[in-house]
Amino acid sequence: NAGVTQTPKFRILKIGQSMTLQCTQDMNHNYMYWYRQDPGMGLKLIYYSVGAGITDKGEVPNGYNVSRSTTEDFPLRLELAAPSQTSVYFCASRNGQSREAFFGQGTRLTVV
Amino acid sequence: AQSVTQLDSQVPVFEEAPVELRCNYSSSVSVYLFWYVQYPNQGLQLLLKYLSGSTLVESINGFEAEFNKSQTSFHLRKPSVHISDTAEYFCAVSLEAAGNKLTFGGGTRVLVKP
Numbered sequence: 742n743a744g745v746t747q748t749p750k751f752r753i754l755k756i757g758q759s760m761t762l763q764c765t766q767d768m769n770h771n772y773m774y775w776y777r778q779d780p781g782m783g784l785k786l787i788y789y790s791v792g793a794g795i796t797d798k799g800e801v802p803n804g805y806n807v808s809r810s811t812t813e814d815f816p817l818r819l820e821l822a823a824p825s826q827t828s829v830y831f832c833a834s835r836n837g838q839s840r841e842a843f844f845g846q847g848t849r850l851t852v853v
Numbered sequence: 854a855q856s857v858t859q860l861d862s863q864v865p866v867f868e869e870a871p872v873e874l875r876c877n878y879s880s881s882v883s884v885y886l887f888w889y890v891q892y893p894n895q896g897l898q899l900l901l902k903y904l905s906g907s908t909l910v911e912s913i914n915g916f917e918a919e920f921n922k923s924q925t926s927f928h929l930r931k932p933s934v935h936i937s938d939t940a941e942y943f944c945a946v947s948l949e950a951a952g953n954k955l956t957f958g959g960g961t962r963v964l965v966k967p
Contacts, residue, residue: 745896772953781862783943783959784897791953799954831896835955840885840904840947842955844896 743767747832747845754822754852762817762848764832772835773815774842775799775807777828784831790815822852855880857946859958866934867966874929874961876918876944886927887945887955888918897943903927939965 748763766773771792776784776799786799790809804826806818815834819826829849835842860875878884885904889897901912908920918929927944944958 774955776957781959783859784957786954786956789954833897833955835953837953840887841899841902842887842889842897842945844889844898846896 745832745834745843745845747830747848749848750846751849752851754819754850756822756824756852758822759818759820760822760850762819762830762832762850764815764817764845765813766815766832766834766843767813768834768836768843769812770834770836770843771812772837773809774833774835775805775815775817776831776833777801777826778831778847779828787817787830819850824852826850827852855884855946855948855954855956857944857956857958859944859961861961862959863962863964865964865966868936869933871930871932872934872938872963874942874944874963876927876929876958878925878927878944878946880925880946880948882948885947886918886920887947888912888916888927888929889943889945889957891941891943891960893940900929900942934963934965936965936967939963 745766774789775787788807790796832845833842856879866872887902888900890900903920911917
Protein backbone atom coordinates (compact mmCIF):
# COMPACT_ATOMS: atom_id res chain seq x y z
CA ASN A 742 0.00 0.00 0.00
CA ALA A 743 2.58 2.56 -1.19
CA GLY A 744 0.40 5.65 -1.81
CA VAL A 745 2.61 8.62 -2.75
CA THR A 746 6.35 8.00 -2.84
CA GLN A 747 8.94 10.76 -2.97
CA THR A 748 12.67 10.39 -3.55
CA PRO A 749 15.13 11.38 -2.29
CA LYS A 750 14.28 12.10 1.36
CA PHE A 751 17.22 14.46 1.83
CA ARG A 752 19.53 16.31 -0.52
CA ILE A 753 22.19 18.98 -0.32
CA LEU A 754 22.84 20.95 -3.49
CA LYS A 755 25.38 23.57 -4.35
CA ILE A 756 24.23 26.86 -5.84
CA GLY A 757 23.72 26.49 -9.58
CA GLN A 758 23.35 22.71 -9.57
CA SER A 759 20.25 21.03 -10.92
CA MET A 760 18.22 18.09 -9.70
CA THR A 761 14.91 16.31 -10.09
CA LEU A 762 12.64 15.44 -7.20
CA GLN A 763 10.74 12.29 -7.99
CA CYS A 764 7.12 11.64 -7.12
CA THR A 765 5.04 8.62 -7.99
CA GLN A 766 1.59 7.47 -6.90
CA ASP A 767 -0.13 4.12 -7.31
CA MET A 768 -3.73 5.20 -6.66
CA ASN A 769 -4.58 6.20 -10.24
CA HIS A 770 -5.31 9.76 -9.15
CA ASN A 771 -5.65 12.36 -11.88
CA TYR A 772 -4.66 15.35 -9.76
CA MET A 773 -1.12 15.80 -8.52
CA TYR A 774 0.57 18.71 -6.75
CA TRP A 775 3.95 19.97 -5.64
CA TYR A 776 4.17 22.14 -2.52
CA ARG A 777 7.03 23.68 -0.62
CA GLN A 778 6.85 24.15 3.12
CA ASP A 779 8.80 26.88 4.85
CA PRO A 780 8.63 27.49 8.63
CA GLY A 781 5.57 29.52 9.59
CA MET A 782 4.48 29.88 5.96
CA GLY A 783 2.29 26.84 5.54
CA LEU A 784 2.38 25.09 2.18
CA LYS A 785 2.77 27.03 -1.04
CA LEU A 786 1.69 25.47 -4.33
CA ILE A 787 4.47 25.29 -6.90
CA TYR A 788 2.85 23.38 -9.79
CA TYR A 789 -0.09 21.09 -10.24
CA SER A 790 -1.50 18.72 -12.82
CA VAL A 791 -5.06 17.65 -13.54
CA GLY A 792 -4.03 14.71 -15.69
CA ALA A 793 -1.31 13.23 -17.85
CA GLY A 794 0.04 15.83 -20.27
CA ILE A 795 -1.52 18.78 -18.42
CA THR A 796 0.35 20.97 -15.95
CA ASP A 797 -0.17 24.47 -14.59
CA LYS A 798 1.59 26.98 -12.39
CA GLY A 799 0.73 27.48 -8.75
CA GLU A 800 1.64 30.38 -6.46
CA VAL A 801 5.44 30.05 -6.55
CA PRO A 802 6.55 28.41 -9.85
CA ASN A 803 9.68 30.47 -10.55
CA GLY A 804 12.83 28.35 -10.64
CA TYR A 805 10.95 25.08 -11.10
CA ASN A 806 9.63 22.94 -13.92
CA VAL A 807 7.40 19.88 -14.04
CA SER A 808 6.21 17.27 -16.49
CA ARG A 809 3.41 14.70 -16.39
CA SER A 810 3.98 12.08 -19.05
CA THR A 811 2.12 9.36 -17.12
CA THR A 812 -0.68 9.29 -14.55
CA GLU A 813 1.68 7.87 -11.94
CA ASP A 814 4.69 10.20 -12.13
CA PHE A 815 5.04 13.94 -11.52
CA PRO A 816 8.72 14.94 -11.24
CA LEU A 817 9.79 18.43 -10.15
CA ARG A 818 12.94 19.87 -11.71
CA LEU A 819 15.21 22.57 -10.29
CA GLU A 820 17.47 23.86 -13.04
CA LEU A 821 19.73 26.37 -11.24
CA ALA A 822 19.49 25.84 -7.50
CA ALA A 823 19.43 28.95 -5.31
CA PRO A 824 19.55 29.28 -1.50
CA SER A 825 15.94 30.53 -1.59
CA GLN A 826 14.93 27.05 -2.71
CA THR A 827 16.04 25.53 0.58
CA SER A 828 12.80 24.03 1.84
CA VAL A 829 10.83 20.86 2.42
CA TYR A 830 9.02 19.73 -0.71
CA PHE A 831 5.84 17.70 -0.64
CA CYS A 832 4.15 15.90 -3.47
CA ALA A 833 0.45 15.06 -3.21
CA SER A 834 -2.18 13.33 -5.28
CA ARG A 835 -5.91 13.64 -5.08
CA ASN A 836 -9.02 11.71 -5.88
CA GLY A 837 -11.51 13.78 -7.87
CA GLN A 838 -14.46 12.16 -6.11
CA SER A 839 -13.49 12.11 -2.42
CA ARG A 840 -11.42 15.30 -2.72
CA GLU A 841 -8.94 13.93 -0.19
CA ALA A 842 -5.27 14.63 -0.92
CA PHE A 843 -2.60 12.08 -0.05
CA PHE A 844 0.89 13.33 0.70
CA GLY A 845 4.34 11.87 0.35
CA GLN A 846 6.82 11.95 3.21
CA GLY A 847 8.63 14.98 1.84
CA THR A 848 12.07 15.85 0.49
CA ARG A 849 14.26 18.09 2.61
CA LEU A 850 16.44 20.14 0.27
CA THR A 851 19.28 22.39 1.34
CA VAL A 852 21.05 24.66 -1.17
CA VAL A 853 24.46 25.92 -0.05
CA ALA B 854 -8.16 33.98 -5.45
CA GLN B 855 -8.99 31.79 -2.53
CA SER B 856 -7.10 32.26 0.71
CA VAL B 857 -7.04 30.62 4.12
CA THR B 858 -6.13 32.30 7.40
CA GLN B 859 -5.21 30.45 10.54
CA LEU B 860 -5.26 33.05 13.24
CA ASP B 861 -2.96 31.32 15.72
CA SER B 862 0.52 30.20 14.77
CA GLN B 863 1.07 28.38 18.09
CA VAL B 864 -1.29 27.07 20.73
CA PRO B 865 0.13 25.69 23.98
CA VAL B 866 -2.39 23.63 25.93
CA PHE B 867 -2.33 21.35 28.95
CA GLU B 868 -3.18 17.68 28.66
CA GLU B 869 -6.91 16.96 29.03
CA ALA B 870 -7.79 20.61 28.40
CA PRO B 871 -9.92 21.65 25.40
CA VAL B 872 -8.41 23.26 22.33
CA GLU B 873 -9.79 25.29 19.45
CA LEU B 874 -7.88 26.09 16.27
CA ARG B 875 -9.35 28.87 14.19
CA CYS B 876 -9.60 28.88 10.41
CA ASN B 877 -11.21 31.46 8.13
CA TYR B 878 -11.32 31.40 4.36
CA SER B 879 -12.16 33.89 1.66
CA SER B 880 -14.62 32.79 -0.97
CA SER B 881 -18.06 33.75 -2.13
CA VAL B 882 -18.77 30.42 -3.78
CA SER B 883 -19.13 26.85 -2.61
CA VAL B 884 -16.03 25.38 -1.04
CA TYR B 885 -14.66 22.12 0.21
CA LEU B 886 -12.85 22.40 3.55
CA PHE B 887 -10.21 20.23 5.15
CA TRP B 888 -8.07 19.90 8.23
CA TYR B 889 -4.74 18.11 7.89
CA VAL B 890 -2.33 17.11 10.67
CA GLN B 891 1.44 16.89 10.38
CA TYR B 892 3.44 15.01 13.00
CA PRO B 893 7.17 15.81 13.29
CA ASN B 894 9.20 14.85 10.22
CA GLN B 895 6.20 13.39 8.43
CA GLY B 896 3.89 14.31 5.60
CA LEU B 897 0.38 15.60 6.03
CA GLN B 898 -2.55 13.34 6.88
CA LEU B 899 -6.21 14.15 6.46
CA LEU B 900 -7.94 14.72 9.80
CA LEU B 901 -11.43 15.57 8.58
CA LYS B 902 -13.25 17.21 5.71
CA TYR B 903 -16.43 19.05 4.82
CA LEU B 904 -17.80 18.49 1.34
CA SER B 905 -21.55 18.92 1.83
CA GLY B 906 -24.38 17.97 4.16
CA SER B 907 -24.07 18.28 7.94
CA THR B 908 -22.00 21.30 8.93
CA LEU B 909 -20.47 19.46 11.90
CA VAL B 910 -17.86 16.87 10.94
CA GLU B 911 -15.92 14.58 13.22
CA SER B 912 -12.71 12.59 13.10
CA ILE B 913 -12.07 9.17 14.59
CA ASN B 914 -9.73 10.55 17.26
CA GLY B 915 -12.09 13.05 18.88
CA PHE B 916 -11.60 16.18 16.78
CA GLU B 917 -14.55 18.00 15.28
CA ALA B 918 -14.98 21.02 13.03
CA GLU B 919 -17.98 23.11 12.14
CA PHE B 920 -18.55 24.77 8.80
CA ASN B 921 -20.04 28.23 9.25
CA LYS B 922 -20.91 29.71 5.87
CA SER B 923 -21.98 33.12 7.16
CA GLN B 924 -18.68 33.59 9.02
CA THR B 925 -16.62 31.74 6.39
CA SER B 926 -15.02 29.71 9.14
CA PHE B 927 -14.11 26.08 9.77
CA HIS B 928 -12.74 25.98 13.32
CA LEU B 929 -11.29 22.76 14.73
CA ARG B 930 -11.99 21.67 18.31
CA LYS B 931 -11.17 18.86 20.68
CA PRO B 932 -12.71 18.74 24.17
CA SER B 933 -9.76 16.96 25.80
CA VAL B 934 -6.29 16.74 24.23
CA HIS B 935 -3.60 14.11 24.70
CA ILE B 936 0.16 14.41 24.55
CA SER B 937 -0.02 12.56 21.23
CA ASP B 938 -2.01 15.45 19.71
CA THR B 939 1.16 17.54 19.66
CA ALA B 940 1.53 18.35 15.96
CA GLU B 941 1.01 21.04 13.36
CA TYR B 942 -2.49 21.46 11.99
CA PHE B 943 -3.33 22.90 8.60
CA CYS B 944 -6.64 24.17 7.33
CA ALA B 945 -7.17 23.92 3.56
CA VAL B 946 -9.82 24.97 1.04
CA SER B 947 -10.66 23.89 -2.45
CA LEU B 948 -13.06 25.54 -4.86
CA GLU B 949 -14.85 23.59 -7.51
CA ALA B 950 -14.02 26.21 -10.11
CA ALA B 951 -10.36 26.69 -9.20
CA GLY B 952 -8.90 23.81 -11.15
CA ASN B 953 -9.00 21.68 -8.04
CA LYS B 954 -6.19 23.59 -6.42
CA LEU B 955 -5.89 23.00 -2.70
CA THR B 956 -4.89 26.14 -0.77
CA PHE B 957 -3.45 25.86 2.74
CA GLY B 958 -3.35 28.17 5.72
CA GLY B 959 -0.10 28.96 7.51
CA GLY B 960 -0.55 26.19 10.07
CA THR B 961 -1.07 26.11 13.84
CA ARG B 962 1.46 24.35 16.01
CA VAL B 963 -0.19 22.65 18.99
CA LEU B 964 2.02 21.80 21.94
CA VAL B 965 0.34 19.67 24.59
CA LYS B 966 1.98 19.95 28.00
CA PRO B 967 1.64 17.35 30.78
